Amino acid sequence: MLVRQLKRVPFLHRTTKELWVGAKLLRARLRQAGARPRGPIWLQSTRRFPTPLRANGAQALKEQLRAHGLIVHEGRHTLYVPPQPELAARLGPVVEAFPPECGFKLLKRFAAPEHARYLYQADTTGEAALLGGIHEQARAAAALASLGLGPRLIDVVHLQAGDRDLCAMVVEHVRGRRPTVTEHGRLLDALDVLRGRERLSLANPSRYDCGDFEAPDCNGNLMVTDAGELRYVDPQLFLFDHAAVLGDVMDRHREVLHFGDRLRVVKGGERFLYQGLPGGAEVGRRDPDDRWLALDPMLAAHGASPRDRVVLDVCCNAGLMMAGALHRGARWAVGWDLPPVAAAAAELLPLLGAGRSTVVGRALHEDVELAPDVPAWLPVGDDALCLFLAAWHHVGFPPGVGALPWRFLVYEGREHEDAATCDANVATMERRWRCRAVASRVIADGLCGPRPLVLLARDRSPR
Ligand SMILES: C[S@@+](CC[C@H](N)C(=O)[O-])C[C@H]1O[C@@H](n2cnc3c(N)ncnc32)[C@H](O)[C@@H]1O
Numbered sequence: 509m510l511v512r513q514l515k516r517v518p519f520l521h522r523t524t525k526e527l528w529v530g531a532k533l534l535r536a537r538l539r540q541a542g543a544r545p546r547g548p549i550w551l552q553s554t555r556r557f558p559t560p561l562r563a564n565g566a567q568a569l570k571e572q573l574r575a576h577g578l579i580v581h582e583g584r585h586t587l588y589v590p591p592q593p594e595l596a597a598r599l600g601p602v603v604e605a606f607p608p609e610c611g612f613k614l615l616k617r618f619a620a621p622e623h624a625r626y627l628y629q630a631d632t633t634g635e636a637a638l639l640g641g642i643h644e645q646a647r648a649a650a651a652l653a654s655l656g657l658g659p660r661l662i663d664v665v666h667l668q669a670g671d672r673d674l675c676a677m678v679v680e681h682v683r684g685r686r687p688t689v690t691e692h693g694r695l696l697d698a699l700d701v702l703r704g705r706e707r708l709s710l711a712n713p714s715r716y717d718c719g720d721f722e723a724p725d726c727n728g729n730l731m732v733t734d735a736g737e738l739r740y741v742d743p744q745l746f747l748f749d750h751a752a753v754l755g756d757v758m759d760r761h762r763e764v765l766h767f768g769d770r771l772r773v774v775k776g777g778e779r780f781l782y783q784g785l786p787g788g789a790e791v792g793r794r795d796p797d798d799r800w801l802a803l804d805p806m807l808a809a810h811g812a813s814p815r816d817r818v819v820l821d822v823c824c825n826a827g828l829m830m831a832g833a834l835h836r837g838a839r840w841a842v843g844w845d846l847p848p849v850a851a852a853a854a855e856l857l858p859l860l861g862a863g864r865s866t867v868v869g870r871a872l873h874e875d876v877e878l879a880p881d882v883p884a885w886l887p888v889g890d891d892a893l894c895l896f897l898a899a900w901h902h903v904g905f906p907p908g909v910g911a912l913p914w915r916f917l918v919y920e921g922r923e924h925e926d927a928a929t930c931d932a933n934v935a936t937m938e939r940r941w942r943c944r945a946v947a948s949r950v951i952a953d954g955l956c957g958p959r960p961l962v963l964l965a966r967d968r969s970p971r
Pocket residue numbers: 767782783794822823824825826829844845846849870871872873896897898899902903
């Protein structure tokens with residue numbers, strides 16, 4: 509009501525909106541300062557792709573895409589290009605780097621991702637500042653997806669269009685229908701619950717009283733999948749308390765991620781995560797940051813770095829070694845673990861900005877085949893890097909691991925594994941998986957004692 513009255517006096521409306529948004533910005537920044545996770549907010553590195561598109565601005569870009577016969581949906585801030593034939597020929601190699609069911613949201617405001625802002629036209633200066641950089645928007649989309657209300661966001665990419673830099677969000681395309689009024693009500697109810705629990709606030713002063721929440725389809729932003737799931741596709745107004753959303757996911761899966769016995773190092777036998785969260789946001793028995801620091805020089809010395817490679821992680825646990833590989837520029841990461849553990853990893857990774865990943869829930873055993881789990885669209889070649897870390901005492905040395913298309917494999921043994929056991933295991937892998945050890949060292953990280961780390965290599969995969 510007040511907003512409607514204010515709208516009659518544009519100057520007063522605008523000034524009130526600036527003040528309101530300014531206050532909200534201050535509150536959000538203060539809250540973030542208190543709960544800011546250490547380490548980067550978006551883990552995976554930004555990949556850059558050349559594109560044959562040439563345009564000086566959003567209008568020209570839209571015309572060019574449509575002149576090529578592509579379907580393009582124009583929003584206030586983005587041009588959304590859904591999956592369709594001929595896309596790879598028009599957008600370039602970025603299309604084949606992602607699953608075929610992905611759509612590309614090209615930001616109308618041209619900039620490389622590190623400088624990109626989502627809003628093309630902001631109503632207020634404060635609103636643009638409140639929403640932050642493109643990775644803040646990407647995290648909002650990932651949070652909405654993890655809450656079951658939005659499509660999966662896979663990546664934010666840099667498109668090099670001649671001398672112009674473009675930024676695109678790569679999202680799972682939603683094939684949905686228009687919602688009913690009841691389904692629209694379900695969305696607002698779900699948002700109200702999140703707002704009530706202080707997980708979410710809205711960046712606009714009029715809250716639901718704006719086109720983006722209008723019944724029934726929120727200005728085209730709300731769809732319903734065949735399975736009846738709500739999908740809100742443009743969460744630009746959503747400000748999440750990310751630490752709290754992440755905390756909820758961790759709490760839901762804490763039992764399965766506390767792999768192993770209770771640690772007796774703490775009074776009462778407190779249990780720790782197996783893999784600690786990046787940046788020390790939550791400690792674990794193992795420290796993926798330190799493990800990668802130990803691995804980096806060994807891999808680099810043998811041309812085995814994860815950069816531009818597919819990384820395969822057998823017994824991946826929470827997937828945080830996969831996240832480290834994506835941070836180092838891996839093209840994609842595929843991990844396997846027991847179904848409940850894999851479910852936790854699949855939820856966690858996109859929230860940490862490590863969505864270039866597939867996690868497969870599977871109980872591994874001697875006869876298991878893993879190669880069919882590698883997504884068929886993924887151009888792996890035979891050059892992948894396979895992680896087989898602290899895994900052999902759980903799953904043995906299945907031939908299925910040897911049949912994966914890797915060129916390098918990192919073996920990590922058990923805590924305090926003696927040299928004779930490690931040598932015997934290396935001999936087994938060399939024989940079964942047709943590879944040879946090329947480097948080794950000892951690692952002690954997190955709360956653990958020393959264990960051996962061996963790099964194995966082969967000239968070509970057996971495929
Ligand atoms: C010691 S943890 C190592 C995790 C990870 N590789 C790392 O080093 O951080 C062992 C992992 O193996 C998984 N695991 C145990 N038995 C398994 C099985 N039969 N199939 C698949 N995963 C299994 C556990 O869930 C756990 O995540």
